[in-house]
Amino acid sequence: MGNFIFGAIIAVLGLAYVGGWDPGNEAVGEIVTVHQMPDVGVLDGVPDAGVRVKAVVKNAGKKGVLRVRAKLSTSEGEWVREQQLHFDADETKDLRWFFHEPTVNASNVQSWVEVSPGVRSVKESKKKEA
Incomplete structure (x- = not known):
């Protein structure tokens, strides 16, 4: 029985380390909106076309x-941006990520934003085809 309890404690601590779980963290993230748009960013001092993903997180x-994670999926591949941010109680932030990887010829452009710990929802934005 002692080995089982010891193993369970190690498993919980391992999950806490890998998943970033913090029992003292009482933040609860909520995704309010997600939008994506073609945009031009500057990469190494040179303008580069890509996709900008915007989200409002509360x-x-x-x-x-x-922990906020933005994902962009296109016909050319998938890319992820992730960051950990401090929020005060009831604070809302406008966040933006620029994905320079897809070309202007990319199709089926979709983006998702996830937040943890938080309300278990994923917001998605799809490019409207002309």
Whole structure:
């Protein structure tokens, strides 16, 4: 029985480390909106066409850290941007990510934003084909 309890404790600590779980973190993220648009960014001092993903993220809990992850999927591949941000209680932030990887010829452009810990929802934005 002692080995089982020890193993369970190690498993929980391992998941906490890998997943970034913090029992003292009382932030609860909520994704309000997600939008994407073609845009031009500057990469190494040179203009580069790509896709900008914008999201409004709100902390519906107490102050703490939220992990926000933006994902872009196109006919040319998938890319991810992730960051951990401190939020005060009830704070809302406008976040933006620039993806320079897809070309202007990319099709089926879709973006998702996830937040954790938070409300279990993923917001998605799709490019409207002309």
